[in-house]
Amino acid sequence: MEGYKYSDACQLAGYNHSFSLTNSEVYQKQLKDKLALLPKNSLRQPVVEKILNQLINLVNAIIDEKQGWVTREERLNNQFEIRIELARELKQSKDERNETYRKQRQRERENAQIVKELETSYGLRPTRNNIIKWRLFHEINNEDKKINAVCLYCGKTFGINDALSGEMVDVDHIIPRTLFFDDSQNNKILVHRACNASKGNLTAYDFMKLKGEEVFKEYIDRVEFLYNQKIISKVKRDRLLTPGNEIPDDFIERQLRETQYISRKSREILNQICYNVWSTSGGVTEKLRKLWGWDDILMQLQLPRYRELGLTEEIVIENSDGSLQKKEVIKGWTKRNDHRHHAIDALTIACTEQGFIQRINTLSSEKTRNELYNEVKDIKFNEKLTLLEKYLIAQRPFTTEYVKDKVSQILVSYKSGKKLATKGRRIIQVNDRKIVAQDNILVPRGPLSEESVYGKIKIIEKDKPIAYLFENPHLIVDFRIKELVEARLQQYQNDVKQALKSIKKEPIFIDDEKSKVLEKAHCYVEKYVIKYPVESIKPNEVDDIVDEKIRQIIRQRFNSVSKESDAFKEPVYFDEQKKIPIRSVRMFTGLTAVEPIRWDENNNPIAFVKPGNNHHIAIYKDENGNYQEHVCTFWHAVERKKYGFPVIIENTSEIWNRILANPDIFPTSFVEKLPADKLQLTYSLQQNEMFIMGLSPEEVQEIIQRKDYSLISRHLYRVQKISTSNYMFRHHLETEIDDSKEAKVSKKFINIQSMKSFFGYNPVKIRINCLGQMVI
Ligand SMILES: [Zn+2]
Structure with a gap:
């Protein structure tokens, strides 16, 4: 039995097939x-x-x-x-995204180079048309392969001057723009103006076909030759061989299908x-x-x-x-x-x-x-x-x-300060298995992203002097020496000075024959390391690479390129067979003080964060009306929460009353880091909080009342980073962290280094919700 195609059936039944989503079924849905x-x-x-x-x-x-x-x-x-x-950016994986950015940057850099070249070497205006001509010329003119730029329609060569300055050569759309939606370089070639004069609305393929069998065959050969020599891309070759009746009409749809999950x-x-x-x-x-x-x-x-x-x-x-x-x-x-x-x-x-x-x-x-x-x-x-x-x-x-x-009038909203801590578990690793070591604990969040987690490794430092050995017996590599040193320390109740003194009269021998006196020994030293993507490494950082072989490979790579930025254009491999690419590299951090966040089964810390991450800065007014700054680290903020204190303390007297009532509960290390007694909070700054900066109090009040978003926008900044006497405010429209002089004069950021300058900007905190509306 013959039926109608679905689309025809829809049409007969009165539905518009192209909007077939709008059928009654859809509308019955709640x-x-x-x-x-x-x-x-x-x-x-x-x-x-x-x-x-x-x-x-x-x-x-x-x-x-x-x-x-x-x-x-x-x-x-x-x-x-x-x-x-x-x-x-979202359509792609992180790698693809980086690749896209890289290509974009590369294209921008190339364009800048081309602009320079056009102006200096050819005295030409760097118009869009000239830039694309330059690109198309160099696409098909390859000196290494001894291939000269050629007009694909007649097969005759032309030079760069013909291509750029003359009236002789034009940019031609392979498939005319009237038929197909592709304005990229893939759909463009350089040809003699005379050769494409009669092309009109034909595709390159149809146009050449009209010229007789012999000419047509030469054209096909030229296209295939350039493709086989890797001069032109597959997409361009396909465009060059597309007859008008086979123009891909799924261009848009294909892109839609590509949008992923x-x-x-x-x-x-x-x-x-x-x-x-x-x-x-x-x-x-x-x-x-x-x-x-x-x-x-x-x-x-x-x-x-x-x-x-x-x-x-x-x-x-x-x-x-x-x-x-x-x-x-x-x-x-x-x-x-x-x-x-x-x-x-x-x-x-x-x-x-x-x-x-x-x-x-x-x-x-x-x-x-x-x-x-x-x-x-x-x-x-x-x-x-x-x-x-x-x-x-x-x-x-x-x-x-x-x-x-x-x-x-757009105000950009930022995700407000990271959540401080959540209830969680402590997971530890035992023989490749993860087990729960502790439940219901406060797990700090925020700076614990993968990038900021450090590892600790032991490396060996050679020939440490005897005084060092007595001060750090646990670091001594040689087990026998370690025992000898520890025994001597014990003899003197672990008094390092006394133990050292004893050496002069009574040296420690490291062999049974008592012929070798202990003078120095190798020691472990603990260093904090972190993994960085290989592309982020700069030549002056190579020495910080932990692994010696990788250090050499990276150094060689830097030496083999003329420009630093070219170093990682090609992947770096660990082995000669080029099977193991180096993607990230462990580097020494130079850090000494870090806080542990993960532990192994013996309760030894194995991952760390920098405690230097500040949670907020509070500015207090004391009894005499003077302002003072108080920095609260991320770590201390978690502790405040643990002891049931407000994370941002408004009235410090309340806190101190509680502490004085029960002084034994709170460790000194915690109490020391609290703001002093009898202070009143006037400002608190947390990352991504929004401030109107640089307007007088009257002006601020007025624009807030009028909801003059356009004016607010000009003066709106977010807190980008904070540390002791150093607050960085970034204009809310800025997508990049640009700390250049130009960025400073154009007020893309405001860097504040004193209380006086802070108050000079008359900062007023406002909140922007996710719809971009100001909430007071
Ligand atoms: Zn020609």
């Missing part, structure tokens, strides 16, 4: 009021769990009826939809509170953001601040129609330096309609092109734009000025 957080350890990947729980918290805050942003009625009546797109899982979660959940892909977002004129917003917002400081410059840019225009830009600017670029992406994603994606996917179909044409035929456009671009521009939902105004 929507939840709120999303439940994922239970701890319910997913195998804790990082994924954390990301998804952040999403859940945010969505719950948005649909909170009190906020009134999205009501239950609206959701039930299908009046809104959710569009999701993973931030590019997080994306699937978040869709699944969000479907519990919303009928329509869509995913979009980064490629579309980027394109739309650009076409809608939202790409430059962040720089425009930051420009005045930088201009004042002389950190801007004027460049000449090329408009899409080829005309030139002067433009003021921030030196070295990239939007990734401003957290708000995620917000602009999110807005773009929210404004992406399913229809856009559909049209992009079916760009090669006549029907779509007719639709697009009808949409834009009455609007005036720059004629260099493609039909698709014109259509998408016509769909722009908000003006650039409007978006700019809204973006200026």
